Amino acid sequence: MALRQEHIPRGPFNITPIFVKKAKGAVIEDVEGKEYIDFAGGIGVENVGHCPEQVVSVIKEQAEQYIHTCFHVAMYEPYIELAVKMNEITPGNFPKKTFFVNSGAEAVENGVKTARYATKRPAIVAFQNAFHGRTYMALTLTSQIKPYKWGFGPFCPEVYRMPFAYCYRCPFGLEYPVCHIYCADYLEDFFVGHVAAESVAAIIAEPVQGEGGFIAPPKGFFRKIKSICEKYGILFIMDEVQSGMGRTGKLFACEHFDVIPDILLTGKSIAAGLPLAGITGKAEIMEMPHVGGLGGTYGGNPIACRAGLVVLDLLRGELLEKAVQLGEKARDRFLALQRQHEIMGDVRGLGPMIGVELVKDRQSKEPAGDEAGELVKRCYEKGLIILRCGLYHNVIRILMPLMIMDDEFERGFTILEENLKEVSST
Numbered sequence: 001m002a003l004r005q006e007h008i009p010r011g012p013f014n015i016t017p018i019f020v021k022k023a024k025g026a027v028i029e030d031v032e033g034k035e036y037i038d039f040a041g042g043i044g045v046e047n048v049g050h051c052p053e054q055v056v057s058v059i060k061e062q063a064e065q066y067i068h069t070c071f072h073v074a075m076y077e078p079y080i081e082l083a084v085k086m087n088e089i090t091p092g093n094f095p096k097k098t099f100f101v102n103s104g105a106e107a108v109e110n111g112v113k114t115a116r117y118a119t120k121r122p123a124i125v126a127f128q129n130a131f132h133g134r135t136y137m138a139l140t141l142t143s144q145i146k147p148y149k150w151g152f153g154p155f156c157p158e159v160y161r162m163p164f165a166y167c168y169r170c171p172f173g174l175e176y177p178v179c180h181i182y183c184a185d186y187l188e189d190f191f192v193g194h195v196a197a198e199s200v201a202a203i204i205a206e207p208v209q210g211e212g213g214f215i216a217p218p219k220g221f222f223r224k225i226k227s228i229c230e231k232y233g234i235l236f237i238m239d240e241v242q243s244g245m246g247r248t249g250k251l252f253a254c255e256h257f258d259v260i261p262d263i264l265l266t267g268k269s270i271a272a273g274l275p276l277a278g279i280t281g282k283a284e285i286m287e288m289p290h291v292g293g294l295g296g297t298y299g300g301n302p303i304a305c306r307a308g309l310v311v312l313d314l315l316r317g318e319l320l321e322k323a324v325q326l327g328e329k330a331r332d333r334f335l336a337l338q339r340q341h342e343i344m345g346d347v348r349g350l351g352p353m354i355g356v357e358l359v360k361d362r363q364s365k366e367p368a369g370d371e372a373g374e375l376v377k378r379c380y381e382k383g384l385i386i387l388r389c390g391l392y393h394n395v396i397r398i399l400m401p402l403m404i405m406d407d408e409f410e411r412g413f414t415i416l417e418e419n420l421k422e423v424s425s426t
Ligand SMILES: Cc1ncc(COP(=O)(O)O)c(C=O)c1O
Pocket: 043, 102, 103, 104, 105, 106, 108, 131, 132, 133, 134, 206, 210, 211, 239, 240, 241, 242, 243, 267, 268
């Protein structure tokens, strides 16, 4: 830890002070031999669990053959095979094309580049509470100021921000369902007062907002947004970097909303922890940028693509079914706890992508950020790694591996419950 502090800047933050020796399934062991149940999965990169044997085996096999030749220099099959699979499994019954990059932020950058190129329009509309990454365009699209944007401006031009369907704290002070999802209809007004629809290349949204607080909009929200997009020739980009790859109990969260994006972005769990992200979209859109306009040295590294192919096989096996059951089990537990603890203002999410918003009291809904921080700390001390999120850092979220064993889930939840009681009563 002393060396970490001496040689690495404080900017790259740490949620726990532990150093890992090994990780398997949903358990992390630190260098001192202490075990932790992992409800964080490396911030959602381990949907298939830490180090599944099949993934480890293809990583070894691929490393023996070749590690990287750069797709732009000498092509290789795993890249093609994974692109074919992504084009098959992503929603939309139309020809698609996919290319790969290294991180979620880079996928966002390339989604935006492609949309601007294809539409010849400059503007991008993003949502309040959005998180899209830390590179400059991704950071511009991100909504939360502290800590992400603070001190890093100026940001990119031509980004506009719409309110999101955050029903627990409706930006319009309305209530679902009597609101008829006014926040989506408001897009038409937005085009009058903020940016002309014909200047907008794309609207980008997370189907379930991740860092912004695990906010799942009402079912009809995205259908309305998408149909307004269609009316004005605006592309609809879904950022599934956190919500995709089975996290919500479906392969992609947008499937819950019956909307088909023009461009779908993937990352995080796509390669079981290896750096890989994808941009998948309608073939005619993806084909627009000229040769050499897109790419990067490491994008679609063969080891990561091999891992990605195994992840897709695992997800299309029993894991999705397990994810649905896990979601139901976790939701029931949280709802039962909510009946006992005033501090649990809102339990929400889709499938096993569940967040719990902590508040000082349910009337005022004053965010209980310090209590959420205390809960995360106490849980870690007792052997459970769990994360918080939300604009006010007051949302506890679970991103546990979807294959978590029943007894590990039990151990983790027991720690969470005990410490929730203590935090609620302090
Ligand atoms: C929805 C979403 N988009 C993009 C990103 C950025 O991904 P990365 O950290 O791999 O750049 C994240 C990361 O949390 C995310 O949750």
